[in-house]
Amino acid sequence: MSSKVAQASRINQPKAKNYKMLLSFFLTALFGASVNFFSQILYRKSFDYSASVFLGYLTATVVSFVPTKLFAFSAKQTGNTGREMIKFGIIALVAWVVQVGMAVATLEWIANPIFPEKSMFWREKGSHVVGMGFSFLANYFGHKLLTFRSTGMYNKILSRSTK
Secondary structure (H helix, E strand, O other): OHHHHHHHHHHHOOOHHHHHHHHHHHHHHHHHHHHHHHHHHHHHOOOOHHHHHHHHHHHHHHHHHHHHHHHHOOOOOOOOHHHHHHHHHHHHHHHHHHHHHHHHHHHHHHHHHHOOOOOHHHHHHHHHHHHHHHHHHHHHHHHHHHHOOOOOHHHHHHHHHOO
């Protein structure tokens, strides 16, 4: 009976490693989000809202690959950096679509109609932060499940191309 209780308690306890990975990713993402947030403000001086959100995101993506690889997912010695960069780019593209879509939708459907008395700067920044939040989720799960994990897909593609 006690072994069943021990098994049940092991099953129900959260995995500390997953929380550590999420916290590390959050801190790394916070760095990327800061780059994204502040560079978007600078880009906004020369570009429209959507383009400045895209450029801010692109800047943050380039700057955050190495810290994400080294600190968030502890993947410094995988030997797969080239593949990880490609997968990182694919996930970043998906998360960028999520970020821009949510930022623009929030601005148009929530911030502008509900807060018309606020300055456009604050409506845009609030909407941008909402988009960044959704992008964080897309990035975390994408990188956790694909980028820094060996899926075997590369070996399958490689074996087909050599036949």
